[in-house]
Amino acid sequence: MYNDLAVSYSYLGTRQNKKAFKTSFLNVINEFNEWKPLGQERDGSFIFSWVHTKEQESRTHIGIYEYDKNLLSPVYSFPKKVNCTQASTNSDKTLLAFVIKETDEETKESTYKPYLYKIGTHFDDAYDWKLERNRQIMVQFLYPRVSVLSENQPAKLLVLVHHEYIFQYQVKLKTDNIEDDCLSQETLVGKFLWAQWDPEQQTLYYIHNRKRNRIIAYSEGEEESNAGNDKITPTLSGLQFNDEVPHETVLNIPLNLPHLTVSTSSCLIYEDDAIPLRIHDCSLDLIVLTDPNGIVCVCHHYLYQPIQPVVDLKDEDSSPVHFAYSVTVLHQSCVLHCVIPDIPWNKAKKIRPLFKIEGDHLLIIIPDICTHLLDIGLIHEPCCHVTTKPLITETQLLYLAPIVPLEHGSVLNLANLDLISLEIPTNMLVDTFKSDTLLENKLSILHYLILHSGHMDTASELILWQSERPFTLGYPQMLKEYLIATSYAAVQRTLPTDANKLINLLPITSQKIGFEYEIQQDEYIINLSQDVLWNASMMLLSPQQRIVPYRTDIWVKLWEQLAKLSKGTQRFKPSQVVEKLMVSLVCYQPEVLSRCSTPLSPSGGASSTLNDFLSNQCNKRNQVDALPFFEIDSCTASKQEHIISVNLRELSMHLLKQSTENRMNKWQWQSQTPMHVHAVATRYITAQLDQSRQLCQLLCKAATYEPRLEMDKGFIFINNLSDERRLIFFTILEKYYLATESIAFPVPQGFSSFFTFLGYKTLGFDMFMQYVNRNVFELQVDVMKIIMADTDNSKAGIQAKLQMLTALPRSRAKRLLNQWSHPISLMLRAREHSLNILSGVAGPPLGRSQGARRNKGYRGLTAFPSNENMSPLDTFLDLLTAKASLTDIDFGLLIEATEASMEEAMMNAK
Template sequence: MALRLVADFDLRKDVLPWLRAQRVVSEAAGAGGGGTDVLENDYESLRVLNVERNGNIIYTYKGDKGNVFFGLYDRQTRQNEHLYTFEKDLQVVSCSINSERTLLAASLVQNTKEGRRNELQPGSKCLTLLVEIHPVNNVKVLKAVDSYIWVQFLYPYVESHALPENHLLLISEEKYIEQYHIQVTQEDGNRVVIKNSGRLSKDRIAEDFVWAQWDMSEQRLYYIDLKKSRSILKCIQFYADESFNLMFEAPLDISLSDSGFKLVNFGCDCHPDQKKLSKHLTLCVFTNNTGSLCVCYSPKCASLEQITYSVFHIHKGHSKTFTAALGSAGSHVTKGVTFLNLDYYVAVYLPGHFFHLLNIQHPDLICHSLFQTGNNEMIAMLPHSPLQSLSGCLVLDCCSGKLYRALLNQSYLLRFLWNTCLDCEKMAVLHCVLSCGQGPRVLEAQIIQWVSENVSACHSFDLIQEFLIASSYWSVYPETSNVDKLLPYSSVLTWNTEIPGITLVTEDIELPLMKVHRFKGYWEKLNSNLEYVKYAKPHLQYNNSVVRREWHNLISEEKTGKRRSMAYVRNILDNAIKVISNLEARNLEPRLMPLLQEEDNHQRLLVGLMVSELQDHLLRHLQGVEKKKIEQMVLDYISKLMDLICRILETTWRKHNLHSWVLHFNRHGSAAEFAVFHIMTRILEATNSLFLPLPPGFHTLHTILGVHCLPLHNLLHYIDSGLLLLTETAVTRLMKDLDNTEKSEKLKFSIIARLPPLIGQKICRLWDHPMSSNIISRNHVTRLLQNYKKQLCMLLKDMTMWTQNL
């Protein structure tokens, strides 16, 4: 399965054995109650209540007398701790603990029989309490109302440290959110009590909302209120002190007027009344550290044949609505769509029907996302119970009490890459594997193996081009923000091929209105993304058009004997030397192929020009980044590009077990050599259209293999069409290796006739043959005549001037 769920916590394994052990100890001591009042058959009452920002998990269970116990599991120490016991038969709605584990907030409902009044607070359905638990001390009633209440402590820091004031959010079913400020003090040593217990100060955070989501990791509150039937998404950012800011307002083209009241990530809500509300409606907000902001929305299911969901890429300024055909015919949909945050991707799935991986970082083309319909493997791997997406890549199965870390399954994706026949799936999986690659060297080796054996398998795009561009991009992407706007991440500009079973509609959306003007961290990156959507036209992504033009100018100047200042050319060649040195330093294994071992000034000029132009491009648009960092990024990027080409060739060379004798001309080509020649030709075609540099020595090896494998007329056609470039090294070796038989002489003459004049003059002296002497003589006479013409012109000019003076 493309999604791998790694269990990070399990109530059965991490809590239940401790509870049973506590019971044994308690029975041996002849005591009862406390945290030990649990029977072997009471596991059904054990459930997770909340996962706090520091990873601690709060759970609850009931003893044989109906008492409610609260426990905490510390994921760092893997230790359990009993927090508090309510000696009443209560149902827990919500619970949270502060970071110091001194205060417990709980919202409870009395389990009343028919005709029996609530003993906790007459006339109220839900009671919200604040309990001092270090040590167990006073209990303060915060709310006693007829509506449900949810509680959540703010965690300004992940680290554990003492705070003079705690902040608690209260979320009411009556559609308002309040923040309580709780001052604490220490008495009698470690005894922590509430300082302002008589009257807690509070702020009204939000009201009249229909939906709210809590982001524990980033301490953000998202909520939606309705203004003139429009859904307005708002976000409040909480800070280390008691301050908070309304960050933005964003209109959403969805209707929530008849969807009831919905909360996301305010604890682990399993209350049956909540399940009745907005059945099958799913709405959640996902962000990542690159400044992305996505709203995922799936309305109530109205069809048994297809399901529709939308993703609002607010950081890109558009939304995408997908309509997916259900994979299992005749199977009824009993649960809604689940969205999971996987950093650069969002997983969307309906167990037994479909599983989609949506590319959030680059959503422009549908082929960058993966769409799979249901199969037995998918049904077996994904839980059928709803999963709750928490901060980061954590997901919680409330029904089983398991906390998972959701990861993309690289081994599955690599197998899928080998087996799939659809171009769209090859494209999607290639990007997916590269973006999440742990151990990139080993991972790339497997992808390179696949690329080298499937170079002609894709019809909608060039596989080598896509691999070179995508892998080079992801190798430098994490180093700095905004690189995705400046470097190409795909060789494909448009995609018109249909995806089986998927219909896509893309629409522009209104950009959010930022309510603050000074940004830090995530908000600075989001604002940068929004500014790019507003003002970045034309496209700022780098391309090699300037390099192409300048390179052709330099080659033309070389042919005519004119060359601009040596300092300019030397600087370009120095850039190439830096790239090759950087490339060699990163490669720890000796190379099998004779690459990077000759001058090949043309390729070195191309490498150096690309370094120069790419540096200028990034320096122009990457504001606030050090020049040295940009220079190193450019070296790494181009070194990566050339290293990938070398590794593709090395993989093919090693597969066919070729050796150094291939470099000699006095032998016939084999099927193995033809395979290497074929892939080199494909690499040349791929790089030529993008105007990417090749490792020095590439053209020499390509020419040698071409002489081995091609008939003479085909070889000459390849040379004339530019697919084979004659280098001085290759032709020198050809002249030395081949004898003077009629066939060899014909080949030598055909090659010499096609050489540039400067190289031809050097090569002719290596061929001891009348034809070579004839060419040398002819060239010598030509030069003499040219010099004579120049001298004659100068003489005539001088005579003309002398005559005029007379």
């Protein structure tokens, strides 16, 4: 009978066009048309109906398409053309339940009728429930975990009648014919407003009215004074079906459902869409999306008029309405709201948004308006949401539906049965980043590329592109996001599995949680906000209350996720280190510190991981040094080591404190020991240094530095730069410095001196000293030597040198004064030497070699007899000898300073 249909055809012709269920065979023969999906089961198989026209006679057929076998098998044939709206088969494909919709041509009223059929018997033997309603009816078989039912195990079937009840039937066949005594009935739910079947989790969600409990989840800002009233509120409940044990209510969520008041027609209008299986009318567009890892999102789409009083709108009315949706991210205990105002009613009522979970994100496609990537994953709190241009612009013949996963990122277009891939193209994100979009949107795109999609090269290219516009508002913030995200990603790749719980305490983004923003997308303004849910765990059935306690399923994972949130664990904040450094750097004296107590010392307190990393970095630098300066600090203990030391201490203490406070929570922290804390902390500090250096290389490349072409490095490289390139270098590296300072990231060794000299050559001296006085520029010994040599000995030059020396720590200034061969240096050192002797703070005695070198060529006191004009010197030297022994007085220095002072006085007199 079905020889012309029993064909095994190839799914898709090519993966490019994604034509899911149309074949060349079916396209050629016009006898088969009006293909319609009736449902999808847990095993991925589809149920289709089609119309077979032959000799001017049309008949409707039902078949099962097994995706994995690529086979379409007809199972039922009607004697005429009918409107079959939905169907379901049991797991061993022996029973078929379907619903017929009949419409009266005169009254235009529709009637739904369900039937049950044993596959393989005569078509007239289909069992009629004698159930006729003008409200939507759907049927669904339950699928056990085992693939094949035993002979004595009855099949379970749900029958849903909108606004009336939900029945569960157990079908146990005694003969080939289905009789009344083969069915046993159980009422699961009374009157309900909406229902949805989740084939993957075997969960039935439904909305019904119930009295509000005293302890419920509130959105932030909602008054708790209403908690004890008896108000009837809509509640979303979830029935979990199990194989051997009865079903159980695992979920109860009170809902806030804005009423759709812009429609004048009756709400008893049904779309009759069987994928996903939802029974609802036009008054409520809601869908629940889940992931086996414990992700649960309740997505609600609605339209409303912001202006009161509300007016009735006709179909072709172009009055503006607000297009809105809310997503209750249950596993993160928050609600995301999106409102797009001023959309014409005749356009807004036709837009059907698609909600689909893609990894750590919820993909929301609003045709012709925008595409959202809401960050709703488990690894961190929702905060990095991406808004980009519409992924789909053609709304005609388009109705996308999420399906049981067949291929990654694919959805079904119910209008033409195309299987469409909805992966967000990377080039679309790049275009959005380069557009005039909001800063938070750019940060979210960087976050997505680095941590979720793994496109590190693309993120680096965007940083290079943005570096060509360094004066853009928020450019340092982008560098901060890049540093934090790449450091987290580096730790995530190398962290041992037994310490992976602690990674949830590391910084992951620079963005704030729960902020509101408004973004312009073409001619539309998109508002996104976030509210917090309180007592979210009260919505769930706890694991110990389950029929089978602690059974591993989505609801136990969801409970554990909410329990982790309730513990109040906090991520480490870079601001903690910044605050410590603000205090410690005031008394920071690198000349008097030793490397033996710094984490970069081979014999110090660092782990072997950090030392190995530094050794590898040195080997890499010996091969190709991509930085325009030598990675060497001249001081005994560099500022880089100090920052790393404070980071390591603060992060270790934070991880240890958080893991200790939560140790009683065995499922989360039982394997976390101080050794794990040490491993995570050292790896993160290592990643900080590594990523900071890589970003510096990237920015130097953006500043036109090519290491294979440049012959010079360091200060010589800066001297040879043109004024234009020098300004570009300074502008970009200044933003890099601001980014690293604000999040306490270490910079490569040698950067501080290079940056200081670059600023000296780029800025005016007064501006340069402002940077010095505000601790932006560090006047280390190496950079001070080159600046002192580069500054002439004119009056202005000498004043500049003295001003810089005054800004230095005392010990560093004395070292530089000793190396400055100028009369001013002699006079300053002589005055300090005399002051120390007269005040009783004489320094250590000069060695013989030094004293001999000082007094060589001078006659000491005999050089200035008392009868000459220099007699005051004799009196002054007598005063000094009365205060200190001769070995403590540097006569050579005093005499040289006196001669220099006299020469300067004579020059000024002339």
